[in-house]
Amino acid sequence: MSFFQKVSILLTVCAIMVASNIYTLIPIYSLLADSLFIAESHVVLAGGLFTFFYACGLLSFGPVSDYTGPRKILVLGLLASALATLAVGFSSGSVSLWVARSVQGITLATFASVAFAYSYDLFNFRQRTILVVLINTGFLIAGIFGQVASAFLADVLSWNSVFYFFSAVYFILFAAAFFLLKESSPPSVESTPLWRVFFQLLKDSRLLKCYMITFSLLFAIIAFYDAIGRFFNGPESDLLMIRLVGLIGASLSLFTGKLMERWGELRTLMFGLAIGSSSAFMLLFFHSTGALIFFSIFFVSSISLVIPTVITLIGYYGSSQRAKALSLYSFILLTGASLAPPAAAMLSFSGIMGLLSSLFLLNIGLCILIQKKAFQSAKAG
Structure with missing residues (x-):
């Protein structure tokens, strides 16, 4: 299997798993509210905070990768995402849920725009086009997978297990990215x-x-x-x-x-x-x-x-x-x-x-x- 094929598989799986957490709360609003003895509107707010901070992170990490190179952001971002996602599973009330989901949003934002930059740095036009399509397809699949995985795990185990599962996945993806992804030269930074x-x-x-x-x-x-x-x-x-x-x-x-x-x-x-x-x-x-x-x-x-x-x-x-x-x-x-x-x-x-x-x-x-x-x-x- 070529380097391009390995990277394509890794980044597509990352796209699915990272974007899945945009949707994980949708099937478990009421379950999470009942378990933490909080209003369902507080859980909805946690989802909104996640996506807002995720959006802010997307705006920031692309330019940051111009200074550091995309590999460092991708690898360390997955490690930080694993820890932040684990923290969501330990939430005990509204405030801890809001803080954990906000931090999770920021850490998961290290992937999307930086992955596109990495594709442009390392691969030719044809490979880059294929990889961008695969990553976007992964984002779309995440809209379904995130809900299904969340509903299944919460039904079989507990709401906490949803985030324990994704935390474990991010740890595995961090290890894979650490050993697989090559360093690329940081692009020139504009004034x-x-x-x-x-x-x-x-x-x-x-x-x-x-x-x-x-x-x-x-x-x-x-x-x-x-x-x-x-x-x-x-x-x-x-x-x-x-x-x-x-x-x-x-x-x-x-x-x-x-x-x-x-x-x-x-x-x-x-x-x-x-x-x-x-x-x-x-x-x-x-x-x-x-x-x-x-x-x-x-x-x-x-x-x-x-x-x-x-x-x-x-x-x-x-x-x-x-x-x-x-x-x-x-x-x-x-x-x-x-x-x-x-x-x-x-x-x-x-x-x-x-x-x-x-x-x-x-x-x-x-x-x-x-x-x-x-x-x-x-x-x-």
Whole structure:
């Protein structure tokens, strides 16, 4: 097995396991609240704190890796994640849960943007493209795996075992990364202040619209599954099936490249958004287990198409500042995710589905505006 193949397997598994902790609280809100004798809203807040600090970490560790090299951040980040995740399992009340989940969010943020930087440093264009797709597919699988693993372990053992399990996994991945990953030369560091680079990126109207779309993506997937978990009244086995079938939709991300080659990025993006909007809209009227299974496949498929396409567009529009443009993408993506649990807690199931359908329609409108600007620029040129 070549070095590239070994790294691809390791980073894909890391992507699944790291991103899974965005979703681990969704199936165990009430169980955790009852076990710690705290309000369920406090557990929801813990989820929001995790995603907020995770987003802040994503914005920070990419630039930090410019100084240290990505390998150090990846390896030490996994060790810190193991310790922080273990601390979550020992939480005894609201405050300790909030602090532990916040620290866990920061430590797990050492992976995503730094893994992309590592891919760019060590591999050629073709290998890098394959690895980025695999990592993104891992992130999508995590949305299902995190919920299923959490629900299973909490049901068979206890809520603490969820975090003991992931802590043990991070220790194993730390050891694998320590021995497998090669050092790469730190890239040259620019003298331009980071905040000024981010401000310049946001002044680009095309990037700004892409970031507006980005904000809704993880918000949508987390709110979708959170709403189903809260309002589904059927047996646990059916709820597990609803979550598992999403893996079928997640696999569609592997074919995004072919669709972009055939249709172009913006058409692929609008197609994915149209599927998501239609799926959420149909769930306003059909609430049976079969309908939830059927439309959840299409909803996850839409996210699977949209995320890699948005990354491609941001990378293209970001040009020479591509790495920082993608760091800003990661921050905005997770900032949206941090608002999903409280939104799902405040709205009814129909309210969430109506909101998601409307958000995706709005995003299609943003795509049309980007397309119009591109057409005008081409005409002027």
